[in-house]
Amino acid sequence: MTSRSRSGTAFLRRLLGRPAGVVALVLVVPPALAGLLAGRIAPGNPKAQAYPTFRPPSREFLMGTDNEGRALFAMVVHGLATSMVTVVSVIVIAAVIGVAVGALSGYRGGVVDGVLMRLVDMLEAVPAFFLAIVAFAVLGSDQNTLIVLLAATSWTALARIVRAQVLSVKRREFVQAARSLGSSGVRTVIRHILPNVTPAVIVVLPLLASRVVLIEAGLAFLGLGDPNRLSLGYLIANAQPHLQYYWWMSVFPGLVLTSLVLGFNLLGDAFNDVLDRPSEGQAPEGRAPARRAWPGGAGRQRVVAAAAAGAAAGPLDVAAVLD
């Protein structure tokens, strides 16, 4: 336990030791906190038309007011709340399913692996953004539907990454040693293999988060968001007819959304840098092998493009694959 918490502190220290890490935290933490504490920061109904319309930003209205006399600051904060609820739920569900399926697939191999990976191929057939549009057209817009849909389409990328990691780790000597000492399959996976897989998973999570934020906002922008929740995307769409004279209606929600996405992307970069260096006592092969396999891996193009570009080029590309 102590060693784990110590490694957590070391991780944080190393994250803060690089500019990308600091900038990422500065960009992500305030909007994330604002979203999580939305009820405290902007109590009351953010949609209440309580103020004069089209007021520019001032001390009274930090981000101005909109065409219906609503305070943009309160709406942005509640929009962030929607982003954060979606991100956290999707990531938790996707991580649990992705790690479980990836570990099972990689460790068992054979028929189980074949079936699970074909399932992954199938689920990745329709891009999440389009899937969400169809689902909303057919089932109606709803926050929970969106979370389920995004989780259902997000775990596959994690499963691929975990599987690739497990495949490489399970052949290593310490795993063989644990097995020969009588460790059961489940125990081996949980105690010996998964800890070595964790870094690769952690690197992907911020990128997944940035993608979820963008899809949620994108759907709301298109008018397909949950009508009962505020969204940054809705605020941006609402600003469109008033762009020329009331710029603040678009600029503030847009800035906040951009900084959140940029922050998550940078966080992915920073995690990658920090975790890519073999730490004390960790064999160099412990690093993500999927990326190293770059030049030869076009057969599995999506993973490779994900892992290779995602790791090397940063946030872009896992996000592209996740799409």
Add this chain to the structure above:
Amino acid sequence: MSGRYVLRRLAQVVPTVVGILVITFVLIQLAPGDAADTLSEGDAEYTRQLRARMRLDRPLIEQFWAYAKRVLRGDLGVSSTQNGRSVKGLIGEYLPRTMLLMGTAVVLSTLVGIALAARAGRRPDGPLDATIGAGALLGYAVPVMWLGQLAILVLGLRAGLFPVGGMTDPRVSYGGIDHLLDVGVHLALPVLVLATSEVAMVYRVARTGLRQESQKEYVRAAHAKGVRPDRVLSHHAMRNALLPVVTIIGTRIGFLFSGAVVVERLFAWPGMGTLLITAAERRDRPVVLGVVVVVAFALVAATLATDLVYALVDPRIRYD
């Protein structure tokens, strides 16, 4: 490119196609009410008869088989809101406009991204490299919808350089060259907005590739034998660095389709995205499903083509 590789790659298409069919079929089934309910307007006996005639009373697996055959034959049904127009016909009308938008964005972003990577690579870690790198991070993170509004505000409304909506000027009807110019001017802002994140993506992949190639022996050898640095970059390192740029084209198409939906909405561009969103708003299920099926199949084709092209340009590729 070995025949074996091509065959194995083609076999990978099967689960994806099945996935597209299964996912869309499940969504149809999840929808409350079926076609018979809608048509019969509540008459129970009539509903039963309609169900029998439309085979909606058959086992699901049989219905799925019929659905799959229909889609694979290219029959996507009939729009429920646009006077019974066929979905295929509608897509045939809207798709080319989206292709124009996306095609221009792909070509432009690829060229600009590579050029920037080459320029930045001349002096690794120099001020220009750092600036372009930071710009790429930002360009990738800015959401398309907001970037579009900024472009409309600054370049369209304030500077008045470009029209901010539509595909042609509705006040005049041009022919020939003038028509093309009109479309070109309307294309400028949407393409700029759609291409921004793509430039960032191409740039980063090409730049990373270049950085890795620059450390290899053959580059040192080229320098050692006296090849000019610019030429080492363009004729030696860049050629290999561009391979990853080819591999990501397939995934970029998926990204671009999502971006195009938003961009079309922003600029009232009459393409697939507009068709899709209008249909979604009117709950026109056949059109929504048809568009998504076509986009999904287009993506399958794009990734397949990318992989095959990649195997052609890099003969080292073997199926793992």
